[in-house]
Amino acid sequence: MPVLASDTRPILEVRDLRTYFFQDEGTVKAVDGADLSVYAGKTLGIVGESGCGKSVTARSILRIVERPGRLVSGEILLRGNGTEQDLARLDEESREMRRVRGGDIALIFQEPMTSFSPVHTVGSQMIETIRLHQSLDKRAAREKAIEMFRLVGIPRPERRVDEYAFQLSGGLRQRAMIALALSCAPRILIADEPTTALDVTTQAQILALLRILQQRERMAIILITHNLGVVAEMCDEVAVMYLGRVVEQGPVDAIFHAPKHPYTRALLRSIPSIQAPVRTRLPTIAGSIPHPYNRPPGCAFHPRCPDFMPERCDRAEPALDRVGEDQRAACFLYGDAVR
Numbered sequence: 001m002p003v004l005a006s007d008t009r010p011i012l013e014v015r016d017l018r019t020y021f022f023q024d025e026g027t028v029k030a031v032d033g034a035d036l037s038v039y040a041g042k043t044l045g046i047v048g049e050s051g052c053g054k055s056v057t058a059r060s061i062l063r064i065v066e067r068p069g070r071l072v073s074g075e076i077l078l079r080g081n082g083t084e085q086d087l088a089r090l091d092e093e094s095r096e097m098r099r100v101r102g103g104d105i106a107l108i109f110q111e112p113m114t115s116f117s118p119v120h121t122v123g124s125q126m127i128e129t130i131r132l133h134q135s136l137d138k139r140a141a142r143e144k145a146i147e148m149f150r151l152v153g154i155p156r157p158e159r160r161v162d163e164y165a166f167q168l169s170g171g172l173r174q175r176a177m178i179a180l181a182l183s184c185a186p187r188i189l190i191a192d193e194p195t196t197a198l199d200v201t202t203q204a205q206i207l208a209l210l211r212i213l214q215q216r217e218r219m220a221i222i223l224i225t226h227n228l229g230v231v232a233e234m235c236d237e238v239a240v241m242y243l244g245r246v247v248e249q250g251p252v253d254a255i256f257h258a259p260k261h262p263y264t265r266a267l268l269r270s271i272p273s274i275q276a277p278v279r280t281r282l283p284t285i286a287g288s289i290p291h292p293y294n295r296p297p298g299c300a301f302h303p304r305c306p307d308f309m310p311e312r313c314d315r316a317e318p319a320l321d322r323v324g325e326d327q328r329a330a331c332f333l334y335g336d337a338v339r
Contacts, residue, residue: 009079011220012038012061012105012188017074017088019053019060026293030056030069032244035320036222037237038188041214043221045235045252047228047267051289053244054224055110058190062101063092078104080187103133106181108174110192115177116165122176123149123161126183133184148179152209171202178206182213189214190222195230207234228271232256240264243289243300246320250327260329262305299332307333 014036021028031053038044046054059065061076076087078100090097101107109115116122126145130136136144142161149157152175165173174194181189191210195203207230214221223234231238231252238255240248240263248261259265269283287304290296296303302313312332320330 010037010077011040011079012036013075013077013079014057014061015075015077017057017060017076018072019056019065019069020072021069023068028293029244029295031060032295034074034241034244034246036239036246036249038220038222039237040187040220041218042236043214043223043234045223045225045231045238046241047225047231047238048241049285049289050226051243052241054241055192057241058107058192058222058224061087061190062105062107063087063090063097064101080104099133102129102181102184102186104186105188105190106184106186108177108181108189108191108194110196116173118165121162121164122168122173122180123163126161126176126180129180130183144183145179148183149176151213152176152179152182153205154179170198171205174198174202174206175209178209185217186219188220188222190224192224193226194223195225195227203230210234228267240267243295245300245330247301247331248327248329249320250324254324254327258324258327260323260327260334261301261331262307262333263301264329299330 014034017031017034018029019031021030034053034057036044046057048054056065056069060071063071065071071088074088078085078087087097087100117125123142123145126148127138127141130141130144131138146157146161149160154160154172154175160168160172168176195206198206210221211234213219223231225231235252238250238252239246240261242263248255248259248264255264256268259268266285272282285304290300290303296314298314298316299318302308305313309332318330318332320328321334323329323334
């Protein structure tokens with residue numbers, strides 16, 4: 001489908017995405033109807049408790065969900081260069097999909113130590129990626145890899161390019177992973193908890209690096225994280241996920257200052273505050289995430305929700321409806337007002 005150069009639509013739009021894991025014990029609906037929009041030059045943050053489907057959503061976009069997982073339905077619309085392409089309709093092993101991975105959309109994996117091959121140098125893996133997407137010989141690809149190492153702040157890149165992942169510190173491995181993801185100038189970067197297990201100083205350096213590269217390349221970023229402080233600093237839009245679905249989405253200021261969904265409010269209450277009295281216990285969300293094989297009827301959050309309305313919240317799943325100019329929430333508290 002042709003797309004005009006002046007088109008202001010998202011460069012990546014996910015509609016009703018469903019990715020299930022079919023196992024002997026039952027079917028796990030890891031992503032169960034998620035909707036996301038990503039705009040050029042902007043950062044979308046995806047937050048939620050562990051197991052809510054954040055990483056599976058990222059892997060579904062790139063079509064790298066491991067078996068027994070499978071993308072069941074939905075649309076993944078990638079726009080650019082005057083075209084619109086539905087990645088959900090492509091074969092995950094096709095040439096078109098391999099071109100998209102690393103070329104148009106790149107992923108910073110959650111744990112670089114297990115994402116790099118232990119038997120190949122980090123440089124050789126980057127060289128292979130560069131040659132796959134660009135018409136460069138081995139020598140030129142090596143120079144490109146060294147240039148990318150230098151760009152992300154890795155000292156002595158000519159030496160580091162020939163080292164293995166286990167020879168690098170956690171911060172250097174993360175920088176090498178970022179260099180690998182950015183080596184082919186992707187239009188969209190998915191960063192899956194890029195600062196996990198890093199010290200505070202290194203975290204700040206990594207986030208500053210991502211901001212600089214985004215401004216330079218006008219790159220869109222999908223930032224998956226548990227750290228709401230990082231979201232407040234880095235993101236333009238926020239999507240809150242719970243049990244495979246987006247329950248609230250909107251501008252970062254609206255989400256932090258006027259959250260609508262009870263789950264979003266509970267997450268924000270759990271952020272430590274420097275102004276809190278000494279020895280004050282952080283509020284917690286009552287209960288726990290339901291068993292993946294036994295999703296509750298109605299709104300999945302209703303067993304833990306302080307605003308639970310009997311015979312309504314446990315009867316039907318609320319839709320993600322508009323509750324403000326740019327903000328949407330899936331909650332019956334606002335359903336009557338917006339319809």
